[in-house]
Amino acid sequence: MAFTDRIENAISRTIYKGQKAPSPGKLASALHYSVSPGGARIRPKILLSVATACGDDSPKVADAAATALELIHCASLVHDDLPCFDDADTRRGKPSTHRAFGEPLAILSGDSLIIMAFSVLTEVAAIHPDRAINLLRILAERTGMPNGICAGQGWESEDQIDLSAYHRAKTGALFIAATQMGATAAGQDGDQWDELGSRIGEAFQVADDLRDALYDEMMLGKPVGQDDLHGRPNAVTELGVQGAIERMKDILSGAISSIPKCPGEAMLAKMVNSQAEVLTPMKWRAGHSSRVPGE
């Protein structure tokens, strides 16, 4: 089954379980709304790519890991869009969760999705208890304080930002989780996969800066210029557009060099290489007309 189908099916099954009656219908709807239609599902796709490169001997465990990671990502988008953060009216081309359901249900949706992410991993403990525990550990590490996306968002409230820690936590953390969890789900040592995730995260950060600077709201389905607006550091401001694209390509080359020995090493290198294409905004690609998917 293609990665996209595996991911969408696994997410749908998980969300559906959270809707069993009696449950508050609006919150149940808000959960479904917050995870669909999906964006590019980049993180779970990387996770499944790494799991596949490592043999993917237990696809149910890999699917649960991919679902958990994407649910955390969706939760972070719902909370980041709130008025007190980015105050985003739209996301993925439709009203943001708080715009569609109100702030209380948006906050509860984020909370519920975080919890659901951990829950879905406990469900595969019957198959591989050791892997489930390690997946839960990695997910918590890359989501919370002091190294996860919560910490990353937290840095934005500081007067003095540790830029390296900020980027590693804000954007890098879930990519590191993607590669570590992919390997772990397939029974390999996740620690060896830290660098690959970290470098993909750096490339993604540059790509996000490019998109944020260049795209109009209709193309992305979310408001643009948020970095400038909030005074966050930005690779385009620092290097210019072409400089930022070159840096992204350099980072992805480094990512390929860092891939640990595994049966699917060549396939994985190809996947990483293709990210340069996927991540470069359309108007800077030669002879390419597809849009860059919104997150």
Next chain:
Amino acid sequence: MAFTDRIENAISRTIYKGQKAPSPGKLASALHYSVSPGGARIRPKILLSVATACGDDSPKVADAAATALELIHCASLVHDDLPCFDDADTRRGKPSTHRAFGEPLAILSGDSLIIMAFSVLTEVAAIHPDRAINLLRILAERTGMPNGICAGQGWESEDQIDLSAYHRAKTGALFIAATQMGATAAGQDGDQWDELGSRIGEAFQVADDLRDALYDEMMLGKPVGQDDLHGRPNAVTELGVQGAIERMKDILSGAISSIPKCPGEAMLAKMVNSQAEVLTPMKWRAGHSSRVPGE
């Protein structure tokens, strides 16, 4: 070691780990602020009481379970106090987290505490993997959708409330978690402990209605009359003060009858009985002058 010391030490150790540098200092402070000074720590105390009644053969696992449960409770208080929910300016006699640190850090504190709760349970997997997995499963079940406290809060956004599901999720869920997790941490079957937790939760709901109706802001350290304000159901409105106190005592008697056979059955019955005293607002107690601790 007394339950209070065990709980405070375990929570402090966990929060401290989340503050290791480099981490965003304000969020780290907000986490500490949101869990201290503690309220009555009723849920972790019930958890440790049940673990003790079941033999408490692995205190580190029980301490982790107690910490996880209290962190979830604190997270729920931080998010429930936000302007879009209860809009509470004070909590435990000091400014609520969003009043002290702003809304962004309050939302991130809640998120981080939820994640930390799951994280602390993964750390005891090396001691008892099976118990850790079951504890994680129970915590997720009683925290998220459709049966946990998120669902409970979610019911308040519905036009038609299923009152039984609402109370069981909103107030009952973490008491059910307390008894189930206490038994599980000591290697017993948590499912048998559902009813005790559920009944303690019901008693607590009535007690909370009594306090909410009777206490002034200075005594509780939080604004009163929130139920009336938000149109939520209330036992005092329904039964009057004496009727509500009688109902609470009846519920606790039922709780005692439901205690499963275990070495510490008598001790546990005594603990439950003492809750009637603890939960009854001071002005309705004969010859008693201590205040009811705020949550």
